[in-house]
Amino acid sequence: MTRIALATCAALPDLDRDDLPLQDALTGLGVEAVATVWDDPAVDWAGFDLVVIRSAWDYAQRRDEFLRWAEQVQAVTRLANPSSVVRWNTDKHYLRELELAGVPVVPTMWIEPAQNLSSRALHTRFPAHGDFVIKPAISAGSVDTGRYTAIDATSRGLAITHARRLLGADRTIMVQRYLKSVDTVGERAHVFIDGEHSHSVLKGAMLDGPDVGVDGIYKEERMSPTTASAAEIEVSRNAIAVALDTVRASSPAGTDLESFLYARVDVVSGDDDEPVLMELELVEPSLFTSLAEGSLDRLAQAVLRRATAGR
The missing domain is CATH 3.30.470.20 (ATP-grasp fold, B domain)
Known part of the structure; x- marks a missing residue:
């Protein structure tokens, strides 16, 4: 039997609800589809024909570890999408x-920790009008992301605090005008x-x-x-x-x-x-896939093709 791992995180060991239908669809195709926590040391990744990254929502806090995991998995089996995609x-x-x-692309200003900008310097780099968004360059699920109003002093002060917190944690930030x-x-x-x-x-x-x-x-x-x-x-x-x-x-x-x-x-x-x-x-x-008829079947068939390619 074809075995496929659907990689998830410890907070969602049975997959996110958006991914559960894929597990059922693969089972219907005669595939053993297993929800597997990506950082579980007990998992034998070589025992799967394909590993599909799905609900691994915690990678942003542990990206280096996640990249090493992706490379290790790809060394013993197929990974979708591949480790080079994960890194990029x-x-x-x-x-x-x-x-x-x-x-x-949405216009973006990039501010790096190495620039060591003061609060005043950050203030001068934020937009002068309208709303804007601050987010880290490495993030998932809109975590650590906020929306601020340029002409409101209190909001602007909160934006500076947000930016300094991320930069102080050695995280690059993105400043984007809110469209x-x-x-x-x-x-x-x-x-x-x-x-x-x-x-x-x-x-x-x-x-x-x-x-x-x-x-x-x-x-x-x-x-x-x-x-x-x-x-x-x-x-x-x-x-x-x-x-x-x-x-x-x-x-x-x-x-x-x-x-x-x-x-x-x-x-x-x-x-x-x-x-x-x-x-x-x-x-x-x-x-x-629950919002588009036929999309779940298309995804399941594509996963199966990847798992059985080259047999």
């Missing part, structure tokens, strides 16, 4: 590479399976104020089905193509990377109403 995509500096390659379309139109997430567009969902606005922590390991998302525009699909395909070329160039010889098993492309509308990339999620994204 778990640090949002990848957005710089996509932007340099011509992918429209009004997130509130009026919403963020759109376009899911691709094995390189093909599967379905799209609309994400309700999640940030309504300063970072106050998260009760759990991620912020809850409010989702509904939506139809993707041609422009959004074009931007999504371009981002995925650039990512594939970039990761292939840094992958070890023999790495199978004809396509990503899954990719989620999150876009918003810019000031000109054209789509811009918010994030390209290639490691542990929620895929919302």
